[in-house]
Amino acid sequence: MNSNAITTRYPGYDVLNKRDTPSWDPITRQVVEERLSMSRQPRFFDLAQWTAATALCTCVVVQPDDRLAVPVAAMLDARLFEDQGDGWRDARLPPLRQAWCIGLAALDAESQGEHGLVFAQLAAARQTALVEQMQCGKLRAAAWQGMPSDLFFSERVLHDLYGAYYAHPAAWSEIGFGGPANPRGYVRLNKNRRDPWEAIEATAENAATVKRKNTRVR
Amino acid sequence: MSGDAVQHPRARGGQAPDVFRKGGWVSMREYPCDEEVDFVIVGTGAGGATLACRLAEQGFKVVALDAGAWWRPLEEFASDEAHQQKLYWTDQRICDGDNPLKMGSNNSGKAVGGSTVHFAMVSLRFRPEWFKCRSLLGYGADWPIDWREMWRYYDEVEQALSIAGPITYPWGPPRKRYPYRSHELNAAALVLARGAEAMGTAWSATPLATVSAPHGKSPPCVYRGFCVAGCATNAKQSALVTWIPRALKAGAEIRDLAMAGRIETNDLGRAVGVEYFRDGAWRFQRARNVVVAGYAIETPRLLLLSANHRFPDGLANSSGLVGKNLMVQSNQAVWGVMDEEIRSYKGPPSLSISEHWNYQDKGKDFFGGYAYMSQGPLPVGWASTQNGRGLWGAKLSREMQKYNHQAGLKIVGETLPQERNRVTLADEKDQYGLPVARITYGFCDNDKKLIAHALHFMEQALEAAGGKEIWRQEDDTCHLNGTARMGDDPRTSVVNADCRSWDIPNLWICDGSVFPTIGGVNPSLTIQAIACRTADRIRALAQRGEL
Amino acid sequence: MKQRMRSDTTTLLALGGIAIAATVLGARKPARAAWSAAPRQTRREAPTHIAAARRFNHSSSLLALSVLADSAVEHYRGSFKNPAMFIPLLSASLSFFAGLHGGRDRRAASHPVRHGIHAFAAMAGIAGTGFHIYNVTKRTGGWSWNNLFYAAPLGAPTALLLSGGLGAIGERLRDQPANEPRLLGMPAGRAMALAVSAGLLGTVGEVGLLHFRGAFQHPAMYAPVIIPPVAATLMVQTALAAPRPRPGTRWWLRLTAALGLLGVGFHARGIARCQGGWRNWSQNIPSGPPLPAPPSFTALALAGLAALRLRQTEK
Numbered sequence A: 001m002n003s004n005a006i007t008t009r010y011p012g013y014d015v016l017n018k019r020d021t022p023s024w025d026p027i028t029r030q031v032v033e034e035r036l037s038m039s040r041q042p043r044f045f046d047l048a049q050w051t052a053a054t055a056l057c058t059c060v061v062v063q064p065d066d067r068l069a070v071p072v073a074a075m076l077d078a079r080l081f082e083d084q085g086d087g088w089r090d091a092r093l094p095p096l097r098q099a100w101c102i103g104l105a106a107l108d109a110e111s112q113g114e115h116g117l118v119f120a121q122l123a124a125a126r127q128t129a130l131v132e133q134m135q136c137g138k139l140r141a142a143a144w145q146g147m148p149s150d151l152f153f154s155e156r157v158l159h160d161l162y163g164a165y166y167a168h169p170a171a172w173s174e175i176g177f178g179g180p181a182n183p184r185g186y187v188r189l190n191k192n193r194r195d196p197w198e199a200i201e202a203t204a205e206n207a208a209t210v211k212r213k214n215t216r217v218r
Numbered sequence B: 001m002s003g004d005a006v007q008h009p010r011a012r013g014g015q016a017p018d019v020f021r022k023g024g025w026v027s028m029r030e031y032p033c034d035e036e037v038d039f040v041i042v043g044t045g046a047g048g049a050t051l052a053c054r055l056a057e058q059g060f061k062v063v064a065l066d067a068g069a070w071w072r073p074l075e076e077f078a079s080d081e082a083h084q085q086k087l088y089w090t091d092q093r094i095c096d097g098d099n100p101l102k103m104g105s106n107n108s109g110k111a112v113g114g115s116t117v118h119f120a121m122v123s124l125r126f127r128p129e130w131f132k133c134r135s136l137l138g139y140g141a142d143w144p145i146d147w148r149e150m151w152r153y154y155d156e157v158e159q160a161l162s163i164a165g166p167i168t169y170p171w172g173p174p175r176k177r178y179p180y181r182s183h184e185l186n187a188a189a190l191v192l193a194r195g196a197e198a199m200g201t202a203w204s205a206t207p208l209a210t211v212s213a214p215h216g217k218s219p220p221c222v223y224r225g226f227c228v229a230g231c232a233t234n235a236k237q238s239a240l241v242t243w244i245p246r247a248l249k250a251g252a253e254i255r256d257l258a259m260a261g262r263i264e265t266n267d268l269g270r271a272v273g274v275e276y277f278r279d280g281a282w283r284f285q286r287a288r289n290v291v292v293a294g295y296a297i298e299t300p301r302l303l304l305l306s307a308n309h310r311f312p313d314g315l316a317n318s319s320g321l322v323g324k325n326l327m328v329q330s331n332q333a334v335w336g337v338m339d340e341e342i343r344s345y346k347g348p349p350s351l352s353i354s355e356h357w358n359y360q361d362k363g364k365d366f367f368g369g370y371a372y373m374s375q376g377p378l379p380v381g382w383a384s385t386q387n388g389r390g391l392w393g394a395k396l397s398r399e400m401q402k403y404n405h406q407a408g409l410k411i412v413g414e415t416l417p418q419e420r421n422r423v424t425l426a427d428e429k430d431q432y433g434l435p436v437a438r439i440t441y442g443f444c445d446n447d448k449k450l451i452a453h454a455l456h457f458m459e460q461a462l463e464a465a466g467g468k469e470i471w472r473q474e475d476d477t478c479h480l481n482g483t484a485r486m487g488d489d490p491r492t493s494v495v496n497a498d499c500r501s502w503d504i505p506n507l508w509i510c511d512g513s514v515f516p517t518i519g520g521v522n523p524s525l526t527i528q529a530i531a532c533r534t535a536d537r538i539r540a541l542a543q544r545g546e547l
Numbered sequence C: 001m002k003q004r005m006r007s008d009t010t011t012l013l014a015l016g017g018i019a020i021a022a023t024v025l026g027a028r029k030p031a032r033a034a035w036s037a038a039p040r041q042t043r044r045e046a047p048t049h050i051a052a053a054r055r056f057n058h059s060s061s062l063l064a065l066s067v068l069a070d071s072a073v074e075h076y077r078g079s080f081k082n083p084a085m086f087i088p089l090l091s092a093s094l095s096f097f098a099g100l101h102g103g104r105d106r107r108a109a110s111h112p113v114r115h116g117i118h119a120f121a122a123m124a125g126i127a128g129t130g131f132h133i134y135n136v137t138k139r140t141g142g143w144s145w146n147n148l149f150y151a152a153p154l155g156a157p158t159a160l161l162l163s164g165g166l167g168a169i170g171e172r173l174r175d176q177p178a179n180e181p182r183l184l185g186m187p188a189g190r191a192m193a194l195a196v197s198a199g200l201l202g203t204v205g206e207v208g209l210l211h212f213r214g215a216f217q218h219p220a221m222y223a224p225v226i227i228p229p230v231a232a233t234l235m236v237q238t239a240l241a242a243p244r245p246r247p248g249t250r251w252w253l254r255l256t257a258a259l260g261l262l263g264v265g266f267h268a269r270g271i272a273r274c275q276g277g278w279r280n281w282s283q284n285i286p287s288g289p290p291l292p293a294p295p296s297f298t299a300l301a302l303a304g305l306a307a308l309r310l311r312q313t314e315k
């Protein structure tokens, strides 16, 4: 997909710059630190699954290419390793781990069936096309074991991948979110007002100045 | 340090965590399991904690159990949506029906303090007519309680929680002044206000259970906006920082990480105590009275799990209604992009409200009402809302770039009680070896009409407030009620007005499950008011020797 | 809890002690400094009305300082969105120095620059009130409690008006004869007592509103809505009744002056009680109880004492 299509409105802003300010408390520093230093090697997925999962993450979650990518697949793997459920599941879906194992295998099977290659080997456009078919529930190979592919896509793929991505500080910076806020919260609540520790939104004209200012936001 | 709270019970050895001090402890009375206490209460949320506190203050011996952990917010609540999942009920539940529900973060908590630990603090009263909606408005079922009586208990709860609300509330009969002043409105709240004014309807600052000035050991709200991920400030007046400390002071014992699996009854058909799992073993607490306050899913589940020879369909279930009439609230929204920066992550999420359509009956082609409120989603929640539109890839990234400009109006809408919406037991087992709950849910036509009306109205309001690229979020629900309704007739209800079960006189149910109807407002204030009333009724019954 | 409360009380007592000591010193020091810094003056006892004028200059100065600090914090909070938001800072700074200057000046003639500065402050105060009213009304909700609480504070610019007013009175008074000085067509002492009384009542209105917003969550929050109104009433009585020694009124004004300084201590304590305490100053100073506000009472009470003294010399 065209990853250049997105440019942040908050150039230069990095919530991590606030790590040592009153906006972050020790417990937050600790949990974010753990997330940032997470192993990028799979502990739950086997090689085939890991390859498929990584390709799926790259296809679904578009990331800007001027920074290190958020390791969405590794975050997913960690979650599956700990078997950290949401507390519910649609009756048509199997439990978390099983759903992912079936889903990834099925994606490879569909891909093999159509193109003779596993999902990860497909060109980006073909991957996208396959994912779009999954989204519409059109993938029905036996490998799905009766699991509706659209439901797998909405309740597992989107939910789990974006749940991971937007839990990452890089994603917070990208959308201009204030990030952690304890003990310091916010003072200026009205429209078009920002606290000195919030990101400045840039326009096409002032991007360079804003970028410089944003690097000092903390 | 935070892993610790979910692995080992903290409340023991005569002490319990002090929620107001890092690493602090307060003393706690303890009762041996073989002592027959006056009340054992399952669940310490809005219903259970309130009742535990009020009963202990009346001098009863109270033991309350909660399956969740006992957190110290000041040091254990991270400013992090993902990490704070630890507050939610994430044990497995299976959802089916026409509109399978999404649970977890959305509607139920597992912690000492229950769902109030991560609730959004909106503290509203029912419209008086709703207590008699069958007779007065022609739908649902009448409550066995008079609204004027509830009005007194609402006063009490609002005082106890130092609710910050407006000087005059535009809807409903007069009420006492809120103990604290309403909060400053954020930009998102003012979008609602502008829209309401353009539509010619009233709006108001939302009465919230977070303090706008110091109260006791709670500092004022700092507008950090992480409320539904738990308040690390202790400004939020959750049960964890209000009723629970009071209950401890009054001599109640509260056991964390204590999962009740079964209520035992004797040959006389009376409850004798609760079997619960704590610290690696099943234990049994004897009690003269058992109260179930596990919220609308776990309460019927426990009653069904406790089926025995004498009560083969589960306890208190001679009406067959345990688990039935589950009511969520519809939680649809319209979202739009504003020219100005809104940054709705600042402040409690719902600072302003319109209850217009709760009090206005004209122009509706459906029963019931709804309130709508301003919104303040955090990134993970917001991305998932966008996913709900089917967005992903570059389209989603572009939408997410508008995060600081988006504003939304979201309803808390009434749904009608239907017996087909229910909680049953599934074959699958949880980590304690207990069958998990199966939750079946579908909207009825009336619910759908209400939603359509709300979306239509809010769309106009948002547009009038300057919203662009407006779209509808049609899939969300919130809050859970019903499943053990109260009433006047043992054939059509599970408990009476005093929350006492018809079938087993010393078994009580005191939480969101007892609602016969749900109304168009968030339920916690009503749950707490009912718990206060129940405590008073128990005292009266005890004095007459009728317990 | 109990222990915590005890330590709170100790802190407050300590702060109170410091505050009172500061009042006494603060009231003395400038006077003494003025003596030594005015060698050109004859050492003969200055006329009463000049002493009163100087005290008014001092009060004006203290008030200006309070306005300076308060508007700096509040307008910083408002991100100086409108360049006009710098005006009170400028005006209050000028008034502060003008007041100090006047406090040292024993000449029996008004100083045109000082007078101009005070007039400017008064005008800025009036304009500021206008701006703030506009700010409240243009907000969604208009004249609502919420806007009165959280939009631009209506009463705040009046403090600048008061500072200018006190300063201007101080100047005008100097142009009056030593015998039976008059202001606004009445004996000067009476006029000054009435002015102080009005100032006190206006300030009480503002404090009342803000402490109501704070739900009077601490009993001490009632003090500034009880003590100063009594002082204001006593000032009216001083103005209207026949002049005579009023030790009770003097005592009450001193109490009011101390209250203003004590208030700073309470507000400092309030900031410490906010989440993150003083370490989180970038939030808690603008959002917590306003530190610089309470000394307005001190300024007005000191002016009241001056008026009282002058009034006692009148017939």
Ligand SMILES: Cc1cc2nc3c(=O)[nH]c(=O)nc-3n(C[C@H](O)[C@H](O)[C@H](O)COP(=O)(O)OP(=O)(O)OC[C@H]3O[C@@H](n4cnc5c(N)ncnc54)[C@H](O)[C@@H]3O)c2cc1C
Pocket: B042, B043, B044, B045, B046, B047, B048, B065, B066, B067, B068, B105, B106, B107, B108, B109, B110, B111, B112, B113, B114, B115, B116, B118, B119, B120, B121, B122, B123, B124, B228, B258, B259, B260, B261, B293, B294, B295, B296, B298, B299, B302, B479, B480, B510, B511, B512, B513, B522, B523, B524, B525, B527
């Ligand atoms: C994100 C969110 C936002 C909300 N916002 C609002 C709002 O703004 N306003 C409002 O009024 N309401 C709100 N609510 C709803 C409100 O929190 C609940 O309605 C209310 O807390 C329910 O009270 P309860 O006592 O019935 O159950 P809960 O408060 O959920 O308490 C039940 C407790 O019982 C425990 N439990 C359950 N089963 C067992 C068992 N077998 N053994 C031991 N313990 C058990 C659970 O661990 C839990 O702690 C919100 C809820 C959520 C999730």
Ligand code: SF4
Pocket: A185, B210, B220, B221, B222, B223, B224, B225, B226, B227, B228, B230, B231, B232, B233, B234, B235, B236, B347, B348
């Ligand atoms: S906004 Fe207020 S209530 Fe919400 S988490 Fe922050 S301090 Fe707590």
